[in-house]
Amino acid sequence: MTPERLRRLRATLARRQPDLSVIMDGVHKPHNIAAVVRTCDAVGVLELHAALPNNRARDTVRTALGSQRWVNVREHHDGEEAIRAARKRGLQVLAAHWSDQAVPYREVDYTQPTALLLGTERTGVDATSAAAADRHVFIPMMGMVSSFNVSVAAAIILAEACEQRRAAGLYDRSRLSEAQHRDTLFKWAHP
Amino acid sequence: MTPERLRRLRATLARRQPDLSVIMDGVHKPHNIAAVVRTCDAVGVLELHAALPNNRARDTVRTALGSQRWVNVREHHDGEEAIRAARKRGLQVLAAHWSDQAVPYREVDYTQPTALLLGTERTGVDATSAAAADRHVFIPMMGMVSSFNVSVAAAIILAEACEQRRAAGLYDRSRLSEAQHRDTLFKWAHP
Numbered sequence A, B: 001m002t003p004e005r006l007r008r009l010r011a012t013l014a015r016r017q018p019d020l021s022v023i024m025d026g027v028h029k030p031h032n033i034a035a036v037v038r039t040c041d042a043v044g045v046l047e048l049h050a051a052l053p054n055n056r057a058r059d060t061v062r063t064a065l066g067s068q069r070w071v072n073v074r075e076h077h078d079g080e081e082a083i084r085a086a087r088k089r090g091l092q093v094l095a096a097h098w099s100d101q102a103v104p105y106r107e108v109d110y111t112q113p114t115a116l117l118l119g120t121e122r123t124g125v126d127a128t129s130a131a132a133a134d135r136h137v138f139i140p141m142m143g144m145v146s147s148f149n150v151s152v153a154a155a156i157i158l159a160e161a162c163e164q165r166r167a168a169g170l171y172d173r174s175r176l177s178e179a180q181h182r183d184t185l186f187k188w189a190h191p
């Protein structure tokens, strides 16, 4: 590893947000998973939570998750378990979910410790996860089709979170614990 | 067609933005094309311009474009031709392109007549299109990977355009010419 490369890893680590997370609740198409993970890296998500689908897609999801490198992934049995884990770490859980109680995504304060929950491609956020989330957020739509692609919806909301966190200076000083810094640097430097 | 369905089509048409367009300059993966078109529908793009790749992907792109319904598509030989066509209709051409001259995407006024140009999955915006565009815009990135998925980048910028246009009331009154309204309604009602 060149000194420059090591500097680059450290600089990126110094921008990682331990209190901004994503829960993929049953998302199963590999290209969507890849796009979500790539966006997580770009906005500084340290850790991604995946509730694995309970069907044939399970192994595909595992493979798709295994091939990525810059975001730590934790697997969960289902959405509820992932939500409980997020809340235990002090995060508010926002479900990206068009419901009666949903608020427009730009009205939320993403500088608060936050996990964004995404639903599956076909059926969206299921009733159990919707009930377990703290709030629902939606992205207004002006057209005929009634939802965005899931990786697109994730990106629109995470881009707003990123903008708010930039404005608040949350990328300007390292926010990781010593253990988080050390463990993640080790993983990145020794793949 | 039920009266309710017809009302829905008219209401959506009344939100269409004839002066907000997208140029896909060589984008060729079907799932990316599908996601871009879906996002275009959701933010009210009336017309999408596709510069077809000059290789084996050409037919795949044609097929992917043919299967969508709510956004009018114009095909072009290359990016330059698409840019010329956009400019002829009075649109500023913004290339989503990370260059020395690029400005952060949130600093741009998207209530102006605008076409957003997107580059290919592998090599991005080529030199000719970059030179022909009026401005370059970029989305800040905090991670290790050096670009977003193209449909994700499109969505992040178009969501900002949508937000600005909502705030400016551009979705509150019909903005189509009589001919645009008539022709598009005919196409939508008689697929």
Ligand SMILES: C[S@@+](CC[C@H](N)C(=O)[O-])C[C@H]1O[C@@H](n2cnc3c(N)ncnc32)[C@H](O)[C@@H]1O
Pocket (backbone or CB within 6 Å): A095, A096, A097, A098, A117, A118, A119, A120, A121, A122, A123, A124, A125, A137, A138, A139, A140, A141, A146, A147, A148, A149, A150, A151, A153, A154
């Ligand atoms: C393709 S959508 C699911 C569509 C499903 N038919 C439904 O009714 O929920 C996949 C996921 O993307 C997210 N999503 C898509 N469009 C959204 C929007 N306009 N607002 C908030 N989240 C959205 C949600 O997390 C959703 O579960």
Ligand SMILES: C[S@@+](CC[C@H](N)C(=O)[O-])C[C@H]1O[C@@H](n2cnc3c(N)ncnc32)[C@H](O)[C@@H]1O
Pocket (backbone or CB within 6 Å): B095, B096, B097, B098, B117, B118, B119, B120, B121, B122, B123, B124, B125, B137, B138, B139, B140, B141, B146, B147, B148, B149, B150, B151, B153, B154
């Ligand atoms: C996967 S990227 C192309 C990456 C290519 N290696 C390059 O260097 O340009 C595909 C397209 O998405 C858009 N894009 C991706 N990330 C972007 C960003 N951070 N800012 C602006 N546009 C971006 C651009 O239009 C780009 O041409």
